Amino acid sequence: MSEPAYTRLGVDERRRQLLELGTELFTGHSYGELSMAQIAREAGISKALLYHYFPSKRDFFVATLARAAEELRARTEPDPSKPPLEQLTGSLDGYLELIEENSASYEKLIESATTVAEVRELIDNVRELTAQRILAGITPEGTVATPPVRAAVRAWLWFMDGACLDWVRNGDFERTELRDMLLGTLFGSLAAAGGQSMLSALAEQASS
Amino acid sequence: MSEPAYTRLGVDERRRQLLELGTELFTGHSYGELSMAQIAREAGISKALLYHYFPSKRDFFVATLARAAEELRARTEPDPSKPPLEQLTGSLDGYLELIEENSASYEKLIESATTVAEVRELIDNVRELTAQRILAGITPEGTVATPPVRAAVRAWLWFMDGACLDWVRNGDFERTELRDMLLGTLFGSLAAAGGQSMLSALAEQASS
DNA sequence: CCGCTTGTTGACCGATGGTCGATAGCGTGT
DNA sequence: ACACGCTATCGACCATCGGTCAACAAGCGG
Structure with a gap:
């Protein structure tokens, strides 16, 4: 007793x-x-x-993910004092670092993400937010992105997940390589989507 | 009675x-x-x-999908009599046409696809097959693709799904625009992944 | 009209996500 | 030291899920 x-x-x-x-x-x-x-x-x-x-x-599951989601947001928060291109590379680096540190969980997350509608939405939200950030940094003021450009940016985020998954699973190249490939693909995609004006703005920064 | x-x-x-x-x-x-x-x-x-x-x-589910899967395979079957670049655009056109015709079901499929391991595998198989086709048409004989190139091709297939989903949901641009954006992105991605030799082979065909 | 093949059924199983009234741990007031 | 009450906690329960099985009956050949 x-x-x-x-x-x-x-x-x-x-x-x-x-x-x-x-x-x-x-x-x-x-x-x-x-x-x-x-x-x-x-x-x-x-x-x-x-x-x-x-x-x-x-x-319970999403509550469990809340901390990670918060860290993700913090790590990909762009530094507004820098020019758009550097903001982008900075956010990207933060994202990839986070994945590299938690590579074990990343796969499970992507799997679960698809199973659980809530997480799907969560990821979609992150994607959408990121897409908006990118478009905002790219689009000349007062204009809106054309549909193909919008689709290109959204699709690029899928590309990112696909690339990260391959990277995490095989781990046979460097994070910097991955980052450069991602950035290069984004530019190529924007060019192919007809977003010439946006590209030129970024290209100027890159060359200077 | x-x-x-x-x-x-x-x-x-x-x-x-x-x-x-x-x-x-x-x-x-x-x-x-x-x-x-x-x-x-x-x-x-x-x-x-x-x-x-x-x-x-x-x-039951996969049996239900069998017909669609067969049609998918048939429509994306490359024409071996043509040069690689045209094979690719041909397969791509077939894929996009199929989606355009069944746009109603496409979203549901992508959703379900992720939930059901079998369908996930099915889609992964299609992706892998397509990736192999692309790599085979691109890679110089006797060589293997570098890891970044492999990752780029795989990720590009994700890009494709992301772009198609945006396209199906919004439907505010043409299929040909989408196809060109997809192709352009693939080239940009290969370039960014360092697959210069592969690109030059394709570029020669494109210019001639 | 009968019997045999087999297409078909209702009842059942273990596990799952989720609910509810009852119980008991423990800080508090005396 | 004892009793009281708040509420954290539990055991038992429910509907539904995917899946199984022995038994029934529809309809054809004789």
Whole structure:
């Protein structure tokens, strides 16, 4: 009778513990591979308690990703004091560094991302935000990008994920090589989409 | 008493009916949104019968896609009598035409594609096959592509899906524009990946 | 009209995401 | 030291999922 059947924790404490465990588990297994029952068992609590803290599995998952998402935003935050081209390369470097450090989780994320609508949206949001940033830095003031240019920028973000996935999986070339290839592709794509005026603006910066 | 409890159909007939219903349902709803129970109810049969004809939900799904996959393969089959560059544009045109005709289903496919491992593999296979085709037409005989070039080609296929998705969703530019943008991006990407020798081979063809 | 083949069914299984009323840990007031 | 109450926690439960199985019956050949 001396032994308590369970230990009672404060709300914040338990939340923190669960989130910590969640990030750990989800970096090793994809979303579909983990059941709430497993997670609860791993945490030493009942499934009901897990649901008491997070209204659904998806909520738990995205809460788990919140920290990483915040870091992503911070690392890709462009430095407004620099010219657009350098802002872009800076953000890109930040992005690639982050992936390189967490390469183990990156694959799982891309996999899960597609499975869970919420994460899909999250990634889409990041893409859209990034696309806007790029377009803003590229488009001459007062004009809007033509549809092909818009499509090119959006598609380039897919290109980026594809390239990063290959890079992470094979790891047989340098991050700087990857970065240059990404930048070169973006320029090539913009040129092919007819965004000549935007390119020339960037080219001036590059040559100076 | 006179009314039979169910109508008995021939094997082929039933299979055809189910496949037809399946393609219809799956073009309107993604894989995860449909349960086998729903499908069976929609077909007016029991779930067990559905499983009698298709060993699993995934099998049913891929069987449903088989026709489309076959058409995809046929449409992107390169014409070996033509030079590599024209083979590529030809395959690309075939691909884009197919998407344009079935734009309604294309989005659902991309969504489902990611959810279902089998379809993911199917798409990956198509990507890999296409990548090999491109590399084969580009790489000088007896040499292998460098890692960055390999990554560039793979990533370009992601670019293609991203661009097609934007195109299908907004539909505010022409298929030929899209095709040219895709080709231009591929060249730009190869250039950025250091595949100069491959590019020059293509450029010669293009100028002649 | 019967029997045999086989297309077809209802009932069932284990696991999953999710819910709810009851229980019990523990800080607090006396 | 004891009782009280707040609420963190649990066990039991539910609908649905993909999937399985033995038994039934539709309809053809004799």
